[in-house]
Amino acid sequence: MKKTVLLYYLYTKIEEPEILRDHQRALCKRLGLKGRILISEEGINGTLSGSKEATDEYMKETNEYPGLESIEWKISASDGDVFPKLRVVVRDEVVTLGVKKSGKDVNIDNTAEYIEPEELLNLYENDEDFIIIDARNEYEARIGKFKNAKIFDVKAFREIPELIRNGELDDVKDKQVVTYCTGGIRCEKFSAFLKEEGFKNVRQLHGGIHRYSDLTGGKHFEGEMYVFDGRVHIPVNNVDPSVISECYHCKEKVARFINCHNSKCNKQIICCESCSEKHDNTCSEACQSAIQEHPELRAYKNVEHVQANACSIA
């Protein structure tokens, strides 16, 4: 059955996150919504799915909650439930950028100015001189990214600041820089961090890839967008769509993620259907023989199952 999927965030001071958590949990249960909501003193970040009526009511009631009036919603469709359950939790932060360990966190009030999707489209169309930086995890960019985007070779988003402090982008500090992520939340902190590191001309894509796709049709985005739910990736570009990801085994161009079915490995790889079959949904000969010799190690019964191990969800 068709479902609606919501993605949203708002940075705002939340005095008592536990009260909002209880409110949100009750609201979602009443409306039969599933998904994940992270709440902290710095804001709220959520992704939920349910019927159109239920998600409409959810948006209305959440926007009525004091302080949450200005949430911007990203809405997409799915063919069924994309979350196994509901999780509403209080965390220290809604996004972990990994700068705290070296002292204070970035100042979110110092976040960069927005660049609107149409403006970014124009930068591409006019062949302007600009640097576009992907502020996500490397595995997300594997399935899709903006044309010419700078992708960091890191397992997790929170490792990026270290690279930048070590001079990774020193040569572009004076250039026109645009950052992007899925729905915008990670760029709020990341772009503030870049400013603090001396980048002079940074803007962040307002509403992320999601809103860019909605407002421009997604031209200049290559491949698809990784999402932290059962759909795993969704189309962005309906102007000139392409596939950029390659099968881990045979290098065929394909947009299909699996987790290695050896539960001790669980590595997330791009894998075509025939290689999935040939390699028993594993990443290597070692993993394949492991699950053949020890069937109890087999992780999944269904073929396409991907674990979203998110540090944030927008």
Ligand SMILES: [Zn+2]
């Ligand atoms: Zn293959």
Ligand SMILES: [Zn+2]
């Ligand atoms: Zn494996």
